[in-house]
Amino acid sequence: MKYLIFIILFGNFTFALAQKQNDLKKEILPPKAKKIEKKLEIHGDVRVDNYYWMNERENPEVTNYLNEENEYNEQMTAHTKQLQEELFNEMKGRIKEDDKSVPYKLNGYWYLTRFEKGKDYPIYSRKKRDLQAGEEVLFNVNEMAEGFDYYSLGGLNVSPDNKLVAFGVDTLSRRKYTIQVKNLETGEIYDEKIENTTGGSTWAADNKTLFYSKKDETTLRPYRIYKHVLGTDPAKDELVFEETDETFGTYVYKSKSREYIIIGSGSTLTTEYRILKADNPEGEFKVFQPRERGLEYSISHYGDHFYVLTNKDKAVNFKLMKTPLDKTEKEHWVDVIPHREDYLLEDIDIFKKYLVVSERNNGLNKIRIIRWDNSGEHYIPFDNETYTAYTSINPAFDTDILRYTYNSLTTPTSVVDYNMETKEKTVLKEQEVLGGKFNKENYTSERIWATAEDGTKIPVSLVYRKGIKLDGTNPLLQYAYGSYGSTIDPYFSTVRLSLLDRGFIYAIAHIRGGEYLGRNWYEDGKLFSKCNTFTDYIDVSKYLIEQKYTSPDHLYAMGGSAGGLLMGAVVNMAPELYNGVIAAVPFVDVVTTMLDDSIPLTTGEYDEWGNPNNKEYYDYMMSYSPYDNVVAQDYPNMLVTTGLHDSQVQYWEPAKWVAKLRELKTDNNILLFHTNMEAGHGGASGRFEALREVAEEYAFLLDLEGIRE
Incomplete structure (x- = not known):
């Protein structure tokens, strides 16, 4: 009897404690951003943006507002701090800290x-x-x-004589790198500093000439290729190429054969290359094939030919062609691997005896080995539908060994050396998952197909712990991206285990806008077909609910950057489907951003989203732009994150969006906004600090599910 009384009293105490926490949340009032009317007019249409003033990065009121939101976030999540710390330590504990490649x-x-x-x-x-x-x-x-609060080292590039290494450093997270050179014999870092670059560079064969790409100070578009000679003043570096088309960016690299310096220029739909023998850095670059709108190609050198991966002749899924070294224009290109409707040709690796082709068929990665002497070809076998496989670092030319990487939703990443002659595999390393609890046999994965509103079948990759009952009560996190032709392949994640082990199902929706099912899959999810991306995501959610993987009370949505735009559109269109949403660095103020060509990346995005200076594109973009379509309705619980120094999606987009949501939403659901005041688009730079951001996101989800540990 005493035990029963204790149970009742303890239950009452627990209920009272939970009620007290809820009451405290109600007492904490969210920030209320001031409104300053700003009229934006184009095509005879007037939009009123009351939060446009947040664009003023140096305005103390902007900083104050961001800090107020951060403080509100801290207060509202104070009760999850212990859980966040537990999650952080748990995720960190799975990582082999003294690891090596x-x-x-x-x-x-x-x-x-x-x-x-x-x-x-x-x-x-x-x-x-x-x-x-x-x-x-x-x-x-x-x-x-x-x-440094943030530090990124990139672009490591060793000179041909192995004595020098060029490198780039970014300490602000704006992706503006300073290039320097280190003498590997003496350890000296030379005083010469090349500012405002992409971080990458390429040595000529003389070990003293360095080619690099510089960024526009305002838009951060890489638009000029310079030549630097060691021992000279970088301010006097020679400009060797300038990309004057604002929709293009430019870059420079060396062919695998190490015989050519190659300058590339690219936009969403068009590419162009220039070539120069690496042993002639004083020479003139030659245009490989002049740009033609809609013509995409990339080049690889081997022997007496260049091999050209291209969409020429309406090869939507690309084909492989070749051309002589001295006749590089497209009229000289001849087919090596013709176009195929059911195979997307993604990349090639060239070896002395083999051509290795990276393909995609029915959404799955394929690695095809072809002998140059035409004596045979084969595919490396893979055995499920939720894996990722891709060729790795293969600098050697005269070898039978291909190095590739493999993982799946249930299998940690392996680095494999594959003998292309004997077909033997040697696993050099399998990612260790520490902590003693992981066993891949405890998890299962599958690929299912949801039906979109227009009848299109949408593939979905799922992973969860074995033994879960599909009764609609499972919490499920649905992730997607869906833009730029970027494909989110099914991949293994040690941090994701913290959700799976607590009963979550994890789903990757392979929606249109990526290239999972080929190039047409991308074409059907951009420009005037962009809304397919959003409706695909929603239809996948409905299917997961219909099949009782989850229910609206337990379904969560997540996306970042352009995937954050996806989140913004989805919560406007179908908020009732989700209990919670995480929008990371979300691109939500689409129309205003795309009308401002001073913002980094804007001009290069016209072929992806459309140019709203054109009324047809303006009207279509206005139909889905998340910020412009916030209305007085109920919204799910939401966590929105950004970085103050983000150069890809400016901090003010999510800041304005959150302020407008606070103004108009009609529910009492949680809306949290966290700005990392030291970081940019990619978040924290340290491998462990980045885990704290994941722990914050996971704690948000688990708290909504009532999971406290």
Whole structure:
């Protein structure tokens, strides 16, 4: 009897505690952003934007508002801090902290990347001739990052004589890198600093000439290729190419054969290349094939030919062609692998005896091995429908070994050396999942097909713990991206286990706008077909509910960047389907941003979204732009995140969106907004600090489900 009384009293206490937490939440009032009317007029249409003033990055009132939202977020999630810490430690505990990459050999050295226990950043090193040699540390990024809130090292590029390495550093997260050169014999970092670059660079064969791409100061568009000679003033570097079309960006790299320096220019629909022999850095670049709108191609050098991956002749899924070194214009191109309706040709790797082709058929990655002497070809076999496989770092030319990477929704990542002659596989490394609890046999994955409103079948990849009953009570997180032809393949994630082990189902919706089912899948999800992306996502949600994987009370949506636009559109169109939504760095103020060509990336996006200076595109974009379509209705519980220094989606887009949602929404659901005041589009730079952001997102979901541990 006493035990029963204790249970009743404890239950009452628990209920009272929960009620008290709810009462405290009600007492915490969200920030109320001031309204300053701003009229935006074009095509005879007037929009009123009351939060346009948030675009003023240097305005103290903007900073104050962001800080107020952060403080509100802290207060509203105070009761989940212990859970966040537990999640962080749990996710960190699965990571092998003193991990290292599989070495690869380049120009007489073995290169590897390793991490030390407790350290956030990598150490880049190499060993001469064999792996038993002493380690030569190129960069210890942990030491370099000391004193910085954000630190990104990229573009590592060793000179042909192995004595120098160029590298780029970004300490603000605006993706504006400063290039410097380190002498690997003396350890000296030269004083020459090349500012405002992409971070990447390419050595000529003379070991003293460096080609690099510089960004426009305002738009951050990479638009100029310069040539720097060591020992000279970077301010006097020679301009070798300028991309004057504002819808294009430009970059520079070296062919795998190491014989050519290649300048590329690209927009969404069109590419163009220029070539120069690497041993002639003072020479003139030659246009490979002049740009033609709608003609896309990429080039690889082998022997007496260039191999051209292209959509020429209406090859929607691309084909492979070749052309002589001295006759590079398209009229000289001849087919090597013709166009196929059911195979998307994604990439090639060239070896002395083999051509390796990366393809996609029915959504699945395929790696095809073809002998140059036409004596045979075959595919590397894979055995399920929820895997990802892709060729890895393969700098060697005269070899039978292809290195590729494999993982699936249930299988950790493996690095494999595949003998293209004997067909033997050697697993060099399988990702370790520490903590002692992971067993891949405890999980199952499947691919299902939902039917869209226009009858199109939409593939969905799912993973969950075995034994789950499909009775509509399971919490389910549905993720998607759906833009730029970017395909979200089914991949393994150690952090995701924290959801799966707590009963969540995880779903990747392969919606139109990506290239999962080929190039037409992308074409059907952009410009005047963009709304297919949103309705596909919603129809997948409805199907998951119909099939009792979940229900509206337990369904959660997540997307970031252009996937954040997806979230914004979905919650306007079908808010009743979701209990919670996470929108990370969301691109939600589509029309205003695309009308402002001073914002980074805008002009290069016209072929993706349309140019709203054209009334037809304006009207269509206005039909789905999340910010412009916020209305007085109920919205799901929402967590919105951004970075103050984001150069891809400016912080003010989600800030304005949240302010407008607070003004108009008619529900009492949670709306949280967190701005990382030190980071940009990719979030925190350290490998462990980034986990804290995931822990925050997962705690938001688990809290809504009533899961406290």
